[in-house]
Amino acid sequence: MKAIIFKEMKLNLGSFLIWSLSVGTMGLLCILLYQSMQGEMQQMADAFSDMGAFSDAFGMSTLSIATLTGYFATEVGTVHGLGSAMFAAILAVGIISKEEESHTGEFLMALPVSRIKVIAAKGICVVAALIGFTVVCGAMYALGFAALNEEMPVGDFMKFMGMMLLMNFEIGGICFLVSAFSRKNRTGLGLALVLLCYFYDLIGRVVPDLKDALVLGPYSYVNASEIFSGAETKTAAVIVAVAVGVISYGAAFAVYNRRDLAS
Amino acid sequence: MEHVIEINHLTKNYGKHKGVEDVSLIVDKGDIFGFLGPNGAGKSTTIRSMLGFLRFSEGNIKILGMDSVKDHEEILKNVGYMPSEAWFYGSMSVEDAIRYAADVRGLDCSEEAAKLCEALKVDTKKKIRNLSLGNRKKVSIVCAMQHKPKVFIFDEPTGGLDPLMQKTFFDLIEGYVSEGTTCLLSTHVLTEVNKYCRHAAIMREGKLIMLDSPKIGDEEFLDFYRD
Numbered sequence: 001m002k003a004i005i006f007k008e009m010k011l012n013l014g015s016f017l018i019w020s021l022s023v024g025t026m027g028l029l030c031i032l033l034y035q036s037m038q039g040e041m042q043q044m045a046d047a048f049s050d051m052g053a054f055s056d057a058f059g060m061s062t063l064s065i066a067t068l069t070g071y072f073a074t075e076v077g078t079v080h081g082l083g084s085a086m087f088a089a090i091l092a093v094g095i096i097s098k099e100e101e102s103h104t105g106e107f108l109m110a111l112p113v114s115r116i117k118v119i120a121a122k123g124i125c126v127v128a129a130l131i132g133f134t135v136v137c138g139a140m141y142a143l144g145f146a147a148l149n150e151e152m153p154v155g156d157f158m159k160f161m162g163m164m165l166l167m168n169f170e171i172g173g174i175c176f177l178v179s180a181f182s183r184k185n186r187t188g189l190g191l192a193l194v195l196l197c198y199f200y201d202l203i204g205r206v207v208p209d210l211k212d213a214l215v216l217g218p219y220s221y222v223n224a225s226e227i228f229s230g231a232e233t234k235t236a237a238v239i240v241a242v243a244v245g246v247i248s249y250g251a252a253f254a255v256y257n258r259r260d261l262a263s
Numbered sequence: 264m265e266h267v268i269e270i271n272h273l274t275k276n277y278g279k280h281k282g283v284e285d286v287s288l289i290v291d292k293g294d295i296f297g298f299l300g301p302n303g304a305g306k307s308t309t310i311r312s313m314l315g316f317l318r319f320s321e322g323n324i325k326i327l328g329m330d331s332v333k334d335h336e337e338i339l340k341n342v343g344y345m346p347s348e349a350w351f352y353g354s355m356s357v358e359d360a361i362r363y364a365a366d367v368r369g370l371d372c373s374e375e376a377a378k379l380c381e382a383l384k385v386d387t388k389k390k391i392r393n394l395s396l397g398n399r400k401k402v403s404i405v406c407a408m409q410h411k412p413k414v415f416i417f418d419e420p421t422g423g424l425d426p427l428m429q430k431t432f433f434d435l436i437e438g439y440v441s442e443g444t445t446c447l448l449s450t451h452v453l454t455e456v457n458k459y460c461r462h463a464a465i466m467r468e469g470k471l472i473m474l475d476s477p478k479i480g481d482e483e484f485l486d487f488y489r490d
Contacts, residue, residue: 103350107403112338
């Protein structure tokens with residue numbers, strides 16, 4: 001199983017580096033741009049905080065974009081939220097199905113290793129990549145704060161990155177299950193899932209009647225403005241996320257262990 | 264005689280369509296068993312059921328006395344399988360792919376692999392994605408043989424190999440068989456069966472017919488392919 005984990009990591013290393021360094025660099029550049037935009041920020045903050053439901057949706061009624069923390073939550077929160085979820089989706093949705101799509105399944109499955117171990121190795125690879133992605137991006141964002149000589153709210157920052165990791169785990173889990181069912185790489189489906197979840201959260205925050213249903217979406221507990229303004233995270237949302245993630249990974253094992261493999 | 268492969272009343276359905284129906288087959292130790300039949304007759308379905316790629320509907324399969332479902336992992340330790348298409352991870356080099364197969368087995372097969380690569384003239388430095396079908400097949404032969412398994416299962420192994428490599432391949436098989444290995448050879452090539460196999464069976468429309476002798480004539484052979 002160790003050999004399969006290393007092989008998967010090696011095969012996915014390029015994608016991991018591209019995605020983590022791209023998203024991390026985008027976040028870092030956003031942070032570094034803060035000082036050059038600081039003069040215009042107050043006006044923007046006033047305008048943004050006066051947009052009713054949209055201000056609430058983007059968290060700008062509770063956190064001023066004129067502060068680095070508010071700016072980070074608004075800008076980097078969105079970049080990391082979408083970028084990390086897309087990486088999780090792309091990685092997980094292809095990691096099992098690629099064996100059948102590229103006809104390597106027979107080579108792998110003819111080796112003395114059970115399907116459970118193959119799936120476990122691939123699942124470990126996904127989780128390790130998501131943790132690595134969070135660490136790389138987190139380090140680059142911290143570097144941005146340090147470069148600007150600004151104090152970072154460490155507790156909120158760690159909570160933000162931790163919640164993002166949980167969101168990545170949840171979306172990765174759903175895509176992992178899709179991959180276990182599928183005989184083709186469903187990258188489009190994975191990306192559509194991310195955008196759908198993001199859109200669901202956005203609409204849920206704008207339309208008051210949908211607020212209670214927000215906990216079902218993975219973006220409900222990663223709202224950076226809420227996290228950095230000290231708002232309490234909804235326990236129900238976290239429970240749903242953990243349950244969806246665990247059930248998805250578990251179901252992927254069950255599905256893959258029972259079905260016929262294409263040549 | 265020790266039964267190495269024992270298939271009892273194997274039936275595999277694909278929805279309403281029957282892949283193989285009530286197939287029973289015994290292959291004894293040290294045999295080179297020819298497995299013939301037209302495309303879609305059920306040869307690959309039978310082989311893929313033996314290796315656990317397919318979940319069959321009825322019957323049971325024993326390989327080396329072990330149950331193909333319960334003892335799947337243990338069976339694969341003793342099997343060298345060569346699929347008809349011979350695909351590998353394109354970004355790997357040949358030597359990485361060969362070493363990977365040995366690593367997953369938890370074995371150091373470098374000595375045997377080097378011997379096989381030399382015999383088959385395999386360029387181990389090349390990337391898999393740059394190999395022709397014939398060269399991929401040679402890599403597949405190395406991966407199937409390097410751990411010196413007790414059973415070979417080959418699915419149309421010689422397609423894409425040049426005549427010299429085909430001869431080398433069968434020389435290698437006969438070498439391992441003389442040391443006690445058993446070989447199930449699925450093929451469309453009658454001359455291979457006539458020349459190398461000791462027993463043979465033909466599959467047709469999902470059913471298996473045992474042949475009295477692997478030495479059959481062209482016309483008799485072609486009759487099995489005709490409607």
